[in-house]
Amino acid sequence: MATALRHGFDATAESPVRGVGGRSVADALVTGPDGTRIGREIQYYPLSPSGVYRRSLKARDNGVMPLWVTKNDRAAPIDRAPWARVDDMPWREIADGKEMLIRGGFRYLQTWRCVPSSVRHCLDNGGVGHCGRIHADWSLPALCEPPKPPVHVEDLIITSATGQALAVFVPSRNNPRSGCHMWVPVDDCGTWKEMAGPTLLPRTPSEEQDDAVTFTEEELDRSCTARKETMAYRSDPRPVRDLGQPTGGLTLPLLPRSSSAEGLNVVTDVERTAVAAALGCFPWELGPCIGCGQVSRRYGRNAPMAWPSCREARR
Incomplete structure:
Protein backbone atom coordinates (compact mmCIF):
# COMPACT_ATOMS: atom_id res chain seq x y z
CA MET A 1 0.00 0.00 0.00
CA ALA A 2 2.86 2.35 0.80
CA THR A 3 4.28 1.78 -2.70
CA ALA A 4 0.98 2.77 -4.31
CA LEU A 5 0.64 5.88 -2.17
CA ARG A 6 4.24 6.86 -2.92
CA HIS A 7 3.42 6.80 -6.65
CA GLY A 8 0.30 8.90 -6.21
CA PHE A 9 -2.32 6.13 -6.43
CA ASP A 10 -5.36 5.80 -4.22
CA ALA A 11 -4.82 2.88 -1.82
CA THR A 12 -6.70 1.67 1.23
CA ALA A 13 -6.15 -1.28 3.58
CA GLU A 14 -8.90 -3.76 4.51
CA SER A 15 -11.15 -1.95 2.08
CA PRO A 16 -14.79 -3.07 1.61
CA VAL A 17 -15.84 -3.44 -2.03
CA ARG A 18 -19.55 -3.19 -2.73
CA GLY A 19 -21.21 -3.91 -6.02
CA VAL A 20 -23.08 -6.55 -7.96
CA GLY A 21 -22.70 -9.88 -6.18
CA GLY A 22 -22.46 -8.57 -2.63
CA ARG A 23 -19.73 -7.20 -0.42
CA SER A 24 -16.12 -8.34 -0.26
CA VAL A 25 -13.03 -7.14 1.56
CA ALA A 26 -9.55 -6.83 0.05
CA ASP A 27 -6.40 -6.67 2.16
CA ALA A 28 -5.33 -3.67 0.07
CA LEU A 29 -7.25 -1.96 -2.72
CA VAL A 30 -5.22 0.07 -5.26
CA THR A 31 -6.92 2.29 -7.84
CA GLY A 32 -5.01 3.27 -10.98
CA PRO A 33 -5.19 6.55 -12.94
CA ASP A 34 -7.87 5.19 -15.30
CA GLY A 35 -9.97 3.70 -12.51
CA THR A 36 -8.52 0.17 -12.70
CA ARG A 37 -8.87 -1.44 -9.28
CA ILE A 38 -6.49 -4.14 -8.05
CA GLY A 39 -7.42 -6.00 -4.87
CA ARG A 40 -4.30 -7.37 -3.26
CA GLU A 41 -4.92 -10.48 -1.16
CA ILE A 42 -1.99 -11.40 1.09
CA GLN A 43 -2.43 -15.15 1.59
CA TYR A 44 0.01 -16.34 4.24
CA TYR A 45 -2.35 -18.83 5.90
CA PRO A 46 -4.09 -21.89 4.39
CA LEU A 47 -7.24 -21.26 2.36
CA SER A 48 -9.46 -23.77 0.57
CA PRO A 49 -9.74 -23.74 -3.26
CA SER A 50 -13.44 -22.92 -3.00
CA GLY A 51 -12.55 -19.88 -0.90
CA VAL A 52 -10.11 -18.69 -3.56
CA TYR A 53 -12.67 -19.14 -6.34
CA ARG A 54 -15.47 -17.52 -4.37
CA ARG A 55 -13.52 -14.45 -3.29
CA SER A 56 -11.87 -13.99 -6.71
CA LEU A 57 -15.18 -14.25 -8.56
CA LYS A 58 -16.88 -11.81 -6.22
CA ALA A 59 -14.03 -9.33 -6.64
CA ARG A 60 -14.16 -9.54 -10.44
CA ASP A 61 -17.95 -9.15 -10.46
CA ASN A 62 -17.43 -5.96 -8.44
CA GLY A 63 -14.90 -4.58 -10.92
CA VAL A 64 -11.76 -5.51 -8.95
CA MET A 65 -8.96 -7.66 -10.33
CA PRO A 66 -7.62 -9.88 -7.52
CA LEU A 67 -3.88 -10.23 -6.95
CA TRP A 68 -3.08 -13.07 -4.56
CA VAL A 69 0.36 -12.84 -2.94
CA THR A 70 1.67 -15.95 -1.20
CA LYS A 71 4.96 -17.25 0.16
CA ASN A 72 4.07 -20.96 -0.16
CA ASP A 73 4.54 -22.96 -3.38
CA ARG A 74 1.63 -25.18 -2.25
CA ALA A 75 -0.85 -22.35 -1.69
CA ALA A 76 -4.37 -22.74 -3.07
CA PRO A 77 -4.42 -19.47 -5.11
CA ILE A 78 -1.63 -20.71 -7.43
CA ASP A 79 -3.14 -21.23 -10.90
CA ARG A 80 -6.65 -20.84 -9.50
CA ALA A 81 -6.58 -17.03 -9.66
CA PRO A 82 -4.10 -14.28 -10.62
CA TRP A 83 -1.22 -14.80 -8.19
CA ALA A 84 2.39 -14.01 -7.33
CA ARG A 85 4.73 -15.98 -5.07
CA VAL A 86 7.47 -14.34 -3.01
CA ASP A 87 10.10 -15.56 -0.58
CA ASP A 88 9.32 -16.21 3.07
CA MET A 89 10.88 -13.09 4.59
CA PRO A 90 11.09 -12.10 8.28
CA TRP A 91 8.57 -9.44 9.23
CA ARG A 92 11.36 -7.05 10.19
CA GLU A 93 12.72 -7.05 6.63
CA ILE A 94 9.24 -6.45 5.23
CA ALA A 95 8.66 -3.61 7.70
CA ASP A 96 12.02 -2.09 6.76
CA GLY A 97 10.90 -1.90 3.14
CA LYS A 98 13.03 -4.67 1.61
CA GLU A 99 11.91 -5.43 -1.95
CA MET A 100 10.06 -8.71 -2.42
CA LEU A 101 11.21 -10.59 -5.52
CA ILE A 102 8.51 -12.49 -7.41
CA ARG A 103 9.48 -16.15 -7.75
CA GLY A 104 6.39 -17.31 -9.63
CA GLY A 105 3.27 -15.93 -11.26
CA PHE A 106 4.89 -13.42 -13.69
CA VAL A 151 10.15 -8.44 -11.16
CA HIS A 152 9.27 -7.31 -7.63
CA VAL A 153 5.86 -7.20 -6.00
CA GLU A 154 6.23 -3.45 -5.69
CA ASP A 155 6.66 -3.23 -9.48
CA LEU A 156 3.63 -5.45 -10.11
CA ILE A 157 1.42 -3.32 -7.86
CA ILE A 158 2.19 -0.27 -10.02
CA THR A 159 2.14 -1.92 -13.46
CA SER A 160 -1.10 -3.81 -12.76
CA ALA A 161 -2.82 -0.58 -11.69
CA THR A 162 -1.59 1.32 -14.75
CA GLY A 163 -2.42 -1.48 -17.21
CA THR A 204 -15.62 -21.05 -10.94
CA PRO A 205 -15.30 -24.77 -11.75
CA SER A 206 -17.90 -26.89 -9.97
CA GLU A 207 -16.14 -30.25 -9.88
CA GLU A 208 -13.04 -29.39 -7.83
CA GLN A 209 -13.14 -30.40 -4.18
CA ASP A 210 -11.52 -28.60 -1.27
CA ASP A 211 -8.30 -29.87 0.28
CA ALA A 212 -8.81 -32.17 3.23
CA VAL A 213 -8.30 -30.46 6.57
CA THR A 214 -7.12 -32.57 9.50
CA PHE A 215 -6.31 -31.78 13.11
CA THR A 216 -4.57 -33.94 15.67
CA GLU A 217 -4.83 -32.79 19.26
CA GLU A 218 -1.50 -33.00 21.08
CA GLU A 219 -0.25 -31.87 24.44
CA LEU A 220 1.63 -28.58 24.28
CA ASP A 221 5.39 -29.16 24.60
CA ARG A 222 6.72 -26.51 26.98
CA SER A 223 10.27 -27.87 27.12
CA CYS A 224 13.18 -26.00 25.59
CA THR A 225 14.31 -27.44 22.23
CA ALA A 226 17.50 -25.38 21.89
CA ARG A 227 20.53 -27.37 20.65
CA LYS A 228 18.54 -30.56 20.29
CA GLU A 229 19.79 -32.65 17.35
CA THR A 230 16.57 -34.56 16.75
CA MET A 231 13.55 -32.37 16.13
CA ALA A 232 10.35 -33.38 14.38
CA TYR A 233 8.99 -31.07 11.70
CA ARG A 234 5.54 -31.28 10.18
CA SER A 235 5.46 -31.20 6.38
CA ASP A 236 2.66 -29.66 4.36
CA PRO A 237 0.57 -32.56 2.94
CA ARG A 238 -0.62 -30.47 -0.01
CA PRO A 239 1.13 -31.05 -3.37
CA VAL A 240 3.48 -28.43 -4.81
CA ARG A 241 1.55 -26.23 -7.24
CA ASP A 242 4.20 -23.74 -8.37
CA LEU A 255 5.63 -21.66 -43.05
CA PRO A 256 5.40 -21.88 -46.86
CA ARG A 257 8.53 -21.62 -48.96
CA SER A 258 8.77 -18.76 -51.39
CA SER A 259 11.41 -17.28 -53.64
CA SER A 260 9.76 -13.87 -53.99
CA ALA A 261 8.05 -11.27 -51.86
CA GLU A 262 4.75 -11.98 -53.63
CA GLY A 263 4.76 -15.43 -52.07
CA LEU A 264 4.25 -13.88 -48.63
CA ASN A 265 0.62 -13.25 -49.50
CA VAL A 266 -0.19 -16.82 -48.41
CA VAL A 267 1.20 -16.12 -44.92
CA THR A 268 -1.55 -15.22 -42.47
CA ASP A 269 -1.46 -12.25 -40.11
CA VAL A 270 -1.03 -14.63 -37.18
CA GLU A 271 2.06 -16.18 -38.77
CA ARG A 272 3.47 -12.74 -39.54
CA THR A 273 3.02 -11.72 -35.91
CA ALA A 274 4.68 -14.90 -34.63
CA VAL A 275 7.70 -14.66 -36.95
CA ALA A 276 8.17 -10.96 -36.21
CA ALA A 277 8.08 -11.71 -32.48
CA ALA A 278 10.61 -14.53 -32.89
CA LEU A 279 12.99 -12.30 -34.85
CA GLY A 280 12.40 -9.10 -32.87
CA CYS A 281 11.43 -7.04 -35.91
CA PHE A 282 8.38 -5.40 -37.46
CA PRO A 283 5.98 -7.44 -39.67
CA TRP A 284 6.74 -5.22 -42.68
CA GLU A 285 10.43 -6.19 -42.50
CA LEU A 286 9.63 -9.83 -43.34
CA GLY A 287 10.53 -11.44 -46.66
CA PRO A 288 11.71 -14.76 -48.13
CA CYS A 289 14.90 -16.16 -46.60
CA ILE A 290 17.71 -16.29 -49.19
CA GLY A 291 18.60 -19.78 -47.94
CA CYS A 292 15.46 -21.84 -47.30
CA GLY A 293 12.85 -19.54 -48.81
CA GLN A 294 10.75 -19.38 -45.66
CA VAL A 295 9.62 -16.14 -44.12
CA SER A 296 12.48 -14.32 -42.40
CA ARG A 297 13.70 -10.82 -41.62
CA ARG A 298 14.62 -9.71 -45.13
CA TYR A 299 14.33 -5.91 -45.09
CA GLY A 300 15.23 -3.03 -42.81
CA ARG A 301 18.45 -1.70 -41.37
CA ASN A 302 21.09 -4.39 -40.74
CA ALA A 303 18.63 -7.12 -41.80
CA PRO A 304 20.38 -10.55 -41.91
CA MET A 305 18.19 -11.61 -44.92
CA ALA A 306 18.25 -15.24 -43.73
CA TRP A 307 17.49 -17.41 -40.72
CA PRO A 308 20.45 -18.04 -38.35
CA SER A 309 20.46 -21.73 -39.28
CA CYS A 310 20.74 -20.87 -42.99
CA ARG A 311 23.55 -18.40 -42.37
CA GLU A 312 25.40 -21.02 -40.33
CA ALA A 313 24.97 -23.59 -43.12
CA ARG A 314 26.38 -21.19 -45.75
CA ARG A 315 29.46 -20.67 -43.60
Missing part, protein backbone atom coordinates in the same frame (compact mmCIF):
# COMPACT_ATOMS: atom_id res chain seq x y z
CA ARG A 107 6.04 -14.49 -17.15
CA TYR A 108 7.25 -13.18 -20.51
CA LEU A 109 6.27 -14.41 -23.97
CA GLN A 110 9.01 -16.27 -25.84
CA THR A 111 8.69 -17.00 -29.58
CA TRP A 112 11.22 -19.03 -31.55
CA ARG A 113 11.69 -21.19 -34.63
CA CYS A 114 12.26 -24.86 -33.81
CA VAL A 115 15.61 -25.57 -35.52
CA PRO A 116 18.81 -27.31 -34.29
CA SER A 117 20.44 -23.96 -33.48
CA SER A 118 17.60 -22.96 -31.16
CA VAL A 119 18.34 -23.00 -27.42
CA ARG A 120 14.78 -24.15 -26.71
CA HIS A 121 13.22 -27.56 -27.16
CA CYS A 122 10.37 -28.58 -29.43
CA LEU A 123 6.96 -28.24 -27.80
CA ASP A 124 5.33 -31.02 -29.83
CA ASN A 125 7.89 -33.84 -29.84
CA GLY A 126 8.58 -34.09 -26.13
CA GLY A 127 11.72 -32.00 -26.44
CA VAL A 128 13.25 -34.39 -29.00
CA GLY A 129 14.19 -33.28 -32.51
CA HIS A 130 13.20 -30.10 -34.32
CA CYS A 131 10.04 -29.55 -36.37
CA GLY A 132 11.01 -26.32 -38.16
CA ARG A 133 7.82 -24.55 -37.05
CA ILE A 134 7.25 -21.46 -34.91
CA HIS A 135 6.62 -22.04 -31.18
CA ALA A 136 5.38 -19.55 -28.60
CA ASP A 137 5.29 -20.11 -24.86
CA TRP A 138 5.45 -18.22 -21.56
CA SER A 139 8.63 -18.34 -19.45
CA LEU A 140 9.81 -17.11 -16.08
CA PRO A 141 12.14 -14.07 -16.32
CA ALA A 142 15.28 -16.07 -15.45
CA LEU A 143 14.47 -18.75 -18.07
CA CYS A 144 13.97 -16.30 -20.95
CA GLU A 145 16.53 -16.08 -23.76
CA PRO A 146 18.17 -13.74 -23.08
CA PRO A 147 17.16 -13.60 -19.39
CA LYS A 148 14.75 -10.84 -18.41
CA PRO A 149 15.25 -8.66 -15.32
CA PRO A 150 13.52 -9.88 -12.16
CA GLN A 164 1.20 -2.24 -18.10
CA ALA A 165 0.81 -5.75 -16.64
CA LEU A 166 -2.30 -7.84 -17.27
CA ALA A 167 -3.68 -11.04 -15.76
CA VAL A 168 -4.17 -13.81 -18.34
CA PHE A 169 -5.16 -17.46 -18.31
CA VAL A 170 -3.49 -19.92 -20.70
CA PRO A 171 -5.52 -23.15 -21.04
CA SER A 172 -3.78 -26.50 -21.01
CA ARG A 173 -3.45 -28.25 -24.35
CA ASN A 174 -4.89 -31.47 -22.96
CA ASN A 175 -7.63 -29.99 -20.77
CA PRO A 176 -8.99 -26.53 -21.63
CA ARG A 177 -10.66 -26.32 -18.19
CA SER A 178 -7.25 -26.27 -16.51
CA GLY A 179 -4.22 -24.14 -17.21
CA CYS A 180 -1.95 -21.41 -15.86
CA HIS A 181 -2.81 -18.03 -14.38
CA MET A 182 -0.09 -15.43 -14.75
CA TRP A 183 0.70 -11.73 -14.94
CA VAL A 184 2.33 -10.66 -18.21
CA PRO A 185 3.49 -7.40 -19.87
CA VAL A 186 0.75 -5.72 -21.87
CA ASP A 187 2.78 -5.88 -25.12
CA ASP A 188 3.32 -9.64 -24.75
CA CYS A 189 -0.39 -10.05 -24.02
CA GLY A 190 -1.27 -8.24 -27.25
CA THR A 191 1.07 -10.45 -29.27
CA TRP A 192 -0.38 -13.59 -27.69
CA LYS A 193 -3.96 -12.47 -28.44
CA GLU A 194 -3.06 -12.00 -32.10
CA MET A 195 -1.68 -15.55 -32.24
CA ALA A 196 -3.98 -17.47 -29.88
CA GLY A 197 -7.08 -15.34 -29.51
CA PRO A 198 -8.65 -13.84 -26.35
CA THR A 199 -7.38 -14.93 -22.94
CA LEU A 200 -10.46 -14.88 -20.73
CA LEU A 201 -10.19 -15.67 -17.04
CA PRO A 202 -12.26 -18.82 -16.27
CA ARG A 203 -15.29 -18.88 -14.03
CA LEU A 243 6.43 -26.00 -10.47
CA GLY A 244 7.53 -23.36 -12.98
CA GLN A 245 6.68 -25.75 -15.81
CA PRO A 246 5.96 -24.57 -19.38
CA THR A 247 2.36 -23.71 -20.13
CA GLY A 248 2.18 -25.84 -23.28
CA GLY A 249 2.18 -22.80 -25.53
CA LEU A 250 1.15 -23.02 -29.16
CA THR A 251 2.69 -24.11 -32.45
CA LEU A 252 2.00 -22.55 -35.83
CA PRO A 253 2.00 -24.57 -39.07
CA LEU A 254 5.17 -24.88 -41.11
Whole structure:
Protein backbone atom coordinates (compact mmCIF):
# COMPACT_ATOMS: atom_id res chain seq x y z
CA MET A 1 0.00 0.00 0.00
CA ALA A 2 2.86 2.35 0.80
CA THR A 3 4.28 1.78 -2.70
CA ALA A 4 0.98 2.77 -4.31
CA LEU A 5 0.64 5.88 -2.17
CA ARG A 6 4.24 6.86 -2.92
CA HIS A 7 3.42 6.80 -6.65
CA GLY A 8 0.30 8.90 -6.21
CA PHE A 9 -2.32 6.13 -6.43
CA ASP A 10 -5.36 5.80 -4.22
CA ALA A 11 -4.82 2.88 -1.82
CA THR A 12 -6.70 1.67 1.23
CA ALA A 13 -6.15 -1.28 3.58
CA GLU A 14 -8.90 -3.76 4.51
CA SER A 15 -11.15 -1.95 2.08
CA PRO A 16 -14.79 -3.07 1.61
CA VAL A 17 -15.84 -3.44 -2.03
CA ARG A 18 -19.55 -3.19 -2.73
CA GLY A 19 -21.21 -3.91 -6.02
CA VAL A 20 -23.08 -6.55 -7.96
CA GLY A 21 -22.70 -9.88 -6.18
CA GLY A 22 -22.46 -8.57 -2.63
CA ARG A 23 -19.73 -7.20 -0.42
CA SER A 24 -16.12 -8.34 -0.26
CA VAL A 25 -13.03 -7.14 1.56
CA ALA A 26 -9.55 -6.83 0.05
CA ASP A 27 -6.40 -6.67 2.16
CA ALA A 28 -5.33 -3.67 0.07
CA LEU A 29 -7.25 -1.96 -2.72
CA VAL A 30 -5.22 0.07 -5.26
CA THR A 31 -6.92 2.29 -7.84
CA GLY A 32 -5.01 3.27 -10.98
CA PRO A 33 -5.19 6.55 -12.94
CA ASP A 34 -7.87 5.19 -15.30
CA GLY A 35 -9.97 3.70 -12.51
CA THR A 36 -8.52 0.17 -12.70
CA ARG A 37 -8.87 -1.44 -9.28
CA ILE A 38 -6.49 -4.14 -8.05
CA GLY A 39 -7.42 -6.00 -4.87
CA ARG A 40 -4.30 -7.37 -3.26
CA GLU A 41 -4.92 -10.48 -1.16
CA ILE A 42 -1.99 -11.40 1.09
CA GLN A 43 -2.43 -15.15 1.59
CA TYR A 44 0.01 -16.34 4.24
CA TYR A 45 -2.35 -18.83 5.90
CA PRO A 46 -4.09 -21.89 4.39
CA LEU A 47 -7.24 -21.26 2.36
CA SER A 48 -9.46 -23.77 0.57
CA PRO A 49 -9.74 -23.74 -3.26
CA SER A 50 -13.44 -22.92 -3.00
CA GLY A 51 -12.55 -19.88 -0.90
CA VAL A 52 -10.11 -18.69 -3.56
CA TYR A 53 -12.67 -19.14 -6.34
CA ARG A 54 -15.47 -17.52 -4.37
CA ARG A 55 -13.52 -14.45 -3.29
CA SER A 56 -11.87 -13.99 -6.71
CA LEU A 57 -15.18 -14.25 -8.56
CA LYS A 58 -16.88 -11.81 -6.22
CA ALA A 59 -14.03 -9.33 -6.64
CA ARG A 60 -14.16 -9.54 -10.44
CA ASP A 61 -17.95 -9.15 -10.46
CA ASN A 62 -17.43 -5.96 -8.44
CA GLY A 63 -14.90 -4.58 -10.92
CA VAL A 64 -11.76 -5.51 -8.95
CA MET A 65 -8.96 -7.66 -10.33
CA PRO A 66 -7.62 -9.88 -7.52
CA LEU A 67 -3.88 -10.23 -6.95
CA TRP A 68 -3.08 -13.07 -4.56
CA VAL A 69 0.36 -12.84 -2.94
CA THR A 70 1.67 -15.95 -1.20
CA LYS A 71 4.96 -17.25 0.16
CA ASN A 72 4.07 -20.96 -0.16
CA ASP A 73 4.54 -22.96 -3.38
CA ARG A 74 1.63 -25.18 -2.25
CA ALA A 75 -0.85 -22.35 -1.69
CA ALA A 76 -4.37 -22.74 -3.07
CA PRO A 77 -4.42 -19.47 -5.11
CA ILE A 78 -1.63 -20.71 -7.43
CA ASP A 79 -3.14 -21.23 -10.90
CA ARG A 80 -6.65 -20.84 -9.50
CA ALA A 81 -6.58 -17.03 -9.66
CA PRO A 82 -4.10 -14.28 -10.62
CA TRP A 83 -1.22 -14.80 -8.19
CA ALA A 84 2.39 -14.01 -7.33
CA ARG A 85 4.73 -15.98 -5.07
CA VAL A 86 7.47 -14.34 -3.01
CA ASP A 87 10.10 -15.56 -0.58
CA ASP A 88 9.32 -16.21 3.07
CA MET A 89 10.88 -13.09 4.59
CA PRO A 90 11.09 -12.10 8.28
CA TRP A 91 8.57 -9.44 9.23
CA ARG A 92 11.36 -7.05 10.19
CA GLU A 93 12.72 -7.05 6.63
CA ILE A 94 9.24 -6.45 5.23
CA ALA A 95 8.66 -3.61 7.70
CA ASP A 96 12.02 -2.09 6.76
CA GLY A 97 10.90 -1.90 3.14
CA LYS A 98 13.03 -4.67 1.61
CA GLU A 99 11.91 -5.43 -1.95
CA MET A 100 10.06 -8.71 -2.42
CA LEU A 101 11.21 -10.59 -5.52
CA ILE A 102 8.51 -12.49 -7.41
CA ARG A 103 9.48 -16.15 -7.75
CA GLY A 104 6.39 -17.31 -9.63
CA GLY A 105 3.27 -15.93 -11.26
CA PHE A 106 4.89 -13.42 -13.69
CA ARG A 107 6.04 -14.49 -17.15
CA TYR A 108 7.25 -13.18 -20.51
CA LEU A 109 6.27 -14.41 -23.97
CA GLN A 110 9.01 -16.27 -25.84
CA THR A 111 8.69 -17.00 -29.58
CA TRP A 112 11.22 -19.03 -31.55
CA ARG A 113 11.69 -21.19 -34.63
CA CYS A 114 12.26 -24.86 -33.81
CA VAL A 115 15.61 -25.57 -35.52
CA PRO A 116 18.81 -27.31 -34.29
CA SER A 117 20.44 -23.96 -33.48
CA SER A 118 17.60 -22.96 -31.16
CA VAL A 119 18.34 -23.00 -27.42
CA ARG A 120 14.78 -24.15 -26.71
CA HIS A 121 13.22 -27.56 -27.16
CA CYS A 122 10.37 -28.58 -29.43
CA LEU A 123 6.96 -28.24 -27.80
CA ASP A 124 5.33 -31.02 -29.83
CA ASN A 125 7.89 -33.84 -29.84
CA GLY A 126 8.58 -34.09 -26.13
CA GLY A 127 11.72 -32.00 -26.44
CA VAL A 128 13.25 -34.39 -29.00
CA GLY A 129 14.19 -33.28 -32.51
CA HIS A 130 13.20 -30.10 -34.32
CA CYS A 131 10.04 -29.55 -36.37
CA GLY A 132 11.01 -26.32 -38.16
CA ARG A 133 7.82 -24.55 -37.05
CA ILE A 134 7.25 -21.46 -34.91
CA HIS A 135 6.62 -22.04 -31.18
CA ALA A 136 5.38 -19.55 -28.60
CA ASP A 137 5.29 -20.11 -24.86
CA TRP A 138 5.45 -18.22 -21.56
CA SER A 139 8.63 -18.34 -19.45
CA LEU A 140 9.81 -17.11 -16.08
CA PRO A 141 12.14 -14.07 -16.32
CA ALA A 142 15.28 -16.07 -15.45
CA LEU A 143 14.47 -18.75 -18.07
CA CYS A 144 13.97 -16.30 -20.95
CA GLU A 145 16.53 -16.08 -23.76
CA PRO A 146 18.17 -13.74 -23.08
CA PRO A 147 17.16 -13.60 -19.39
CA LYS A 148 14.75 -10.84 -18.41
CA PRO A 149 15.25 -8.66 -15.32
CA PRO A 150 13.52 -9.88 -12.16
CA VAL A 151 10.15 -8.44 -11.16
CA HIS A 152 9.27 -7.31 -7.63
CA VAL A 153 5.86 -7.20 -6.00
CA GLU A 154 6.23 -3.45 -5.69
CA ASP A 155 6.66 -3.23 -9.48
CA LEU A 156 3.63 -5.45 -10.11
CA ILE A 157 1.42 -3.32 -7.86
CA ILE A 158 2.19 -0.27 -10.02
CA THR A 159 2.14 -1.92 -13.46
CA SER A 160 -1.10 -3.81 -12.76
CA ALA A 161 -2.82 -0.58 -11.69
CA THR A 162 -1.59 1.32 -14.75
CA GLY A 163 -2.42 -1.48 -17.21
CA GLN A 164 1.20 -2.24 -18.10
CA ALA A 165 0.81 -5.75 -16.64
CA LEU A 166 -2.30 -7.84 -17.27
CA ALA A 167 -3.68 -11.04 -15.76
CA VAL A 168 -4.17 -13.81 -18.34
CA PHE A 169 -5.16 -17.46 -18.31
CA VAL A 170 -3.49 -19.92 -20.70
CA PRO A 171 -5.52 -23.15 -21.04
CA SER A 172 -3.78 -26.50 -21.01
CA ARG A 173 -3.45 -28.25 -24.35
CA ASN A 174 -4.89 -31.47 -22.96
CA ASN A 175 -7.63 -29.99 -20.77
CA PRO A 176 -8.99 -26.53 -21.63
CA ARG A 177 -10.66 -26.32 -18.19
CA SER A 178 -7.25 -26.27 -16.51
CA GLY A 179 -4.22 -24.14 -17.21
CA CYS A 180 -1.95 -21.41 -15.86
CA HIS A 181 -2.81 -18.03 -14.38
CA MET A 182 -0.09 -15.43 -14.75
CA TRP A 183 0.70 -11.73 -14.94
CA VAL A 184 2.33 -10.66 -18.21
CA PRO A 185 3.49 -7.40 -19.87
CA VAL A 186 0.75 -5.72 -21.87
CA ASP A 187 2.78 -5.88 -25.12
CA ASP A 188 3.32 -9.64 -24.75
CA CYS A 189 -0.39 -10.05 -24.02
CA GLY A 190 -1.27 -8.24 -27.25
CA THR A 191 1.07 -10.45 -29.27
CA TRP A 192 -0.38 -13.59 -27.69
CA LYS A 193 -3.96 -12.47 -28.44
CA GLU A 194 -3.06 -12.00 -32.10
CA MET A 195 -1.68 -15.55 -32.24
CA ALA A 196 -3.98 -17.47 -29.88
CA GLY A 197 -7.08 -15.34 -29.51
CA PRO A 198 -8.65 -13.84 -26.35
CA THR A 199 -7.38 -14.93 -22.94
CA LEU A 200 -10.46 -14.88 -20.73
CA LEU A 201 -10.19 -15.67 -17.04
CA PRO A 202 -12.26 -18.82 -16.27
CA ARG A 203 -15.29 -18.88 -14.03
CA THR A 204 -15.62 -21.05 -10.94
CA PRO A 205 -15.30 -24.77 -11.75
CA SER A 206 -17.90 -26.89 -9.97
CA GLU A 207 -16.14 -30.25 -9.88
CA GLU A 208 -13.04 -29.39 -7.83
CA GLN A 209 -13.14 -30.40 -4.18
CA ASP A 210 -11.52 -28.60 -1.27
CA ASP A 211 -8.30 -29.87 0.28
CA ALA A 212 -8.81 -32.17 3.23
CA VAL A 213 -8.30 -30.46 6.57
CA THR A 214 -7.12 -32.57 9.50
CA PHE A 215 -6.31 -31.78 13.11
CA THR A 216 -4.57 -33.94 15.67
CA GLU A 217 -4.83 -32.79 19.26
CA GLU A 218 -1.50 -33.00 21.08
CA GLU A 219 -0.25 -31.87 24.44
CA LEU A 220 1.63 -28.58 24.28
CA ASP A 221 5.39 -29.16 24.60
CA ARG A 222 6.72 -26.51 26.98
CA SER A 223 10.27 -27.87 27.12
CA CYS A 224 13.18 -26.00 25.59
CA THR A 225 14.31 -27.44 22.23
CA ALA A 226 17.50 -25.38 21.89
CA ARG A 227 20.53 -27.37 20.65
CA LYS A 228 18.54 -30.56 20.29
CA GLU A 229 19.79 -32.65 17.35
CA THR A 230 16.57 -34.56 16.75
CA MET A 231 13.55 -32.37 16.13
CA ALA A 232 10.35 -33.38 14.38
CA TYR A 233 8.99 -31.07 11.70
CA ARG A 234 5.54 -31.28 10.18
CA SER A 235 5.46 -31.20 6.38
CA ASP A 236 2.66 -29.66 4.36
CA PRO A 237 0.57 -32.56 2.94
CA ARG A 238 -0.62 -30.47 -0.01
CA PRO A 239 1.13 -31.05 -3.37
CA VAL A 240 3.48 -28.43 -4.81
CA ARG A 241 1.55 -26.23 -7.24
CA ASP A 242 4.20 -23.74 -8.37
CA LEU A 243 6.43 -26.00 -10.47
CA GLY A 244 7.53 -23.36 -12.98
CA GLN A 245 6.68 -25.75 -15.81
CA PRO A 246 5.96 -24.57 -19.38
CA THR A 247 2.36 -23.71 -20.13
CA GLY A 248 2.18 -25.84 -23.28
CA GLY A 249 2.18 -22.80 -25.53
CA LEU A 250 1.15 -23.02 -29.16
CA THR A 251 2.69 -24.11 -32.45
CA LEU A 252 2.00 -22.55 -35.83
CA PRO A 253 2.00 -24.57 -39.07
CA LEU A 254 5.17 -24.88 -41.11
CA LEU A 255 5.63 -21.66 -43.05
CA PRO A 256 5.40 -21.88 -46.86
CA ARG A 257 8.53 -21.62 -48.96
CA SER A 258 8.77 -18.76 -51.39
CA SER A 259 11.41 -17.28 -53.64
CA SER A 260 9.76 -13.87 -53.99
CA ALA A 261 8.05 -11.27 -51.86
CA GLU A 262 4.75 -11.98 -53.63
CA GLY A 263 4.76 -15.43 -52.07
CA LEU A 264 4.25 -13.88 -48.63
CA ASN A 265 0.62 -13.25 -49.50
CA VAL A 266 -0.19 -16.82 -48.41
CA VAL A 267 1.20 -16.12 -44.92
CA THR A 268 -1.55 -15.22 -42.47
CA ASP A 269 -1.46 -12.25 -40.11
CA VAL A 270 -1.03 -14.63 -37.18
CA GLU A 271 2.06 -16.18 -38.77
CA ARG A 272 3.47 -12.74 -39.54
CA THR A 273 3.02 -11.72 -35.91
CA ALA A 274 4.68 -14.90 -34.63
CA VAL A 275 7.70 -14.66 -36.95
CA ALA A 276 8.17 -10.96 -36.21
CA ALA A 277 8.08 -11.71 -32.48
CA ALA A 278 10.61 -14.53 -32.89
CA LEU A 279 12.99 -12.30 -34.85
CA GLY A 280 12.40 -9.10 -32.87
CA CYS A 281 11.43 -7.04 -35.91
CA PHE A 282 8.38 -5.40 -37.46
CA PRO A 283 5.98 -7.44 -39.67
CA TRP A 284 6.74 -5.22 -42.68
CA GLU A 285 10.43 -6.19 -42.50
CA LEU A 286 9.63 -9.83 -43.34
CA GLY A 287 10.53 -11.44 -46.66
CA PRO A 288 11.71 -14.76 -48.13
CA CYS A 289 14.90 -16.16 -46.60
CA ILE A 290 17.71 -16.29 -49.19
CA GLY A 291 18.60 -19.78 -47.94
CA CYS A 292 15.46 -21.84 -47.30
CA GLY A 293 12.85 -19.54 -48.81
CA GLN A 294 10.75 -19.38 -45.66
CA VAL A 295 9.62 -16.14 -44.12
CA SER A 296 12.48 -14.32 -42.40
CA ARG A 297 13.70 -10.82 -41.62
CA ARG A 298 14.62 -9.71 -45.13
CA TYR A 299 14.33 -5.91 -45.09
CA GLY A 300 15.23 -3.03 -42.81
CA ARG A 301 18.45 -1.70 -41.37
CA ASN A 302 21.09 -4.39 -40.74
CA ALA A 303 18.63 -7.12 -41.80
CA PRO A 304 20.38 -10.55 -41.91
CA MET A 305 18.19 -11.61 -44.92
CA ALA A 306 18.25 -15.24 -43.73
CA TRP A 307 17.49 -17.41 -40.72
CA PRO A 308 20.45 -18.04 -38.35
CA SER A 309 20.46 -21.73 -39.28
CA CYS A 310 20.74 -20.87 -42.99
CA ARG A 311 23.55 -18.40 -42.37
CA GLU A 312 25.40 -21.02 -40.33
CA ALA A 313 24.97 -23.59 -43.12
CA ARG A 314 26.38 -21.19 -45.75
CA ARG A 315 29.46 -20.67 -43.60
